[in-house]
Amino acid sequence: MSESINIGKNIRGIDSLDSDEWLWCLHCEKFFQGKELCSADESGERQSCPFCGTSGYGVDIYNWDDWCKDKNGNRKEHWPKEDSELNSGMRCQLGDMSPDNVSVIVFED
Numbered sequence: 001m002s003e004s005i006n007i008g009k010n011i012r013g014i015d016s017l018d019s020d021e022w023l024w025c026l027h028c029e030k031f032f033q034g035k036e037l038c039s040a041d042e043s044g045e046r047q048s049c050p051f052c053g054t055s056g057y058g059v060d061i062y063n064w065d066d067w068c069k070d071k072n073g074n075r076k077e078h079w080p081k082e083d084s085e086l087n088s089g090m091r092c093q094l095g096d097m098s099p100d101n102v103s104v105i106v107f108e109d
Ligand SMILES: [Zn+2]
Pocket: 025, 026, 027, 028, 029, 030, 049, 050, 051, 052, 053, 054
């Protein structure tokens, strides 16, 4: 059974995530789940990547498939197709970090 993880205030105005939500870290390029987020301080807000310690949902940490499309809207070939393919710590490189690609992040709220 999943629970809600308190992530505190962040840039997207979302303050909690589902513990089973799959996330991806922009810095170490690894997948992990909401329940693996670490606290950066004693506030109880869990914002940090369990692998590299970078923090910030919507800044450095994203829902796993937010980065899966190229600038033409096509799913990146090397990106996992389903969350069932993901493992905690599995690394998937973003590849092209050009501004064109960054601009096509798809957020579904
Ligand atoms: Zn990381």
